[in-house]
Amino acid sequence: MERTTRQKTAIQAAIESAQRPLSAQEILEQASLQVTQLGIATVYRNLKSLVLEEKVHVVTLPGENPRYESNTAANHHHHHFQCTTCQRVFDVHDCPGDLKRMAPQGFIVERHELTLYGRCADCNAAAGASAVAAGAASHACASGHDPA
Numbered sequence: 001m002e003r004t005t006r007q008k009t010a011i012q013a014a015i016e017s018a019q020r021p022l023s024a025q026e027i028l029e030q031a032s033l034q035v036t037q038l039g040i041a042t043v044y045r046n047l048k049s050l051v052l053e054e055k056v057h058v059v060t061l062p063g064e065n066p067r068y069e070s071n072t073a074a075n076h077h078h079h080h081f082q083c084t085t086c087q088r089v090f091d092v093h094d095c096p097g098d099l100k101r102m103a104p105q106g107f108i109v110e111r112h113e114l115t116l117y118g119r120c121a122d123c124n125a126a127a128g129a130s131a132v133a134a135g136a137a138s139h140a141c142a143s144g145h146d147p148a
Contacts, residue, residue, distance in 0.1 A: 021067035024040060024066075
């Protein structure tokens, strides 16, 4: 059994409190709030240990670095959403259901993974605010008024 260190405890707490899959860099940023001078090598070393202990699950998305989520989240069937703006990944708890009908005749579906891509609520709100600001600025410029 591996010993529990302050670093490992902070890393595991960062993953569990996030309520979404985190990249190693995101884990480093969060865990560093509790343990100063935490390095990325320490994060990876502890992630490997937490995965082996089955306390943390690896989330793999095509073409992306792995993300990590608590086994509590991983132990129930769910999918993921990746924001195309900020690259964060979120859990999606709905499922389209039985996908066996989509497989070619004679094939057996054993499992499936589904990843949705788009803008998260934060990035969508920021894009809306930017569009409103740009619209106000272009209106002010067209009317000859200074927007400031």
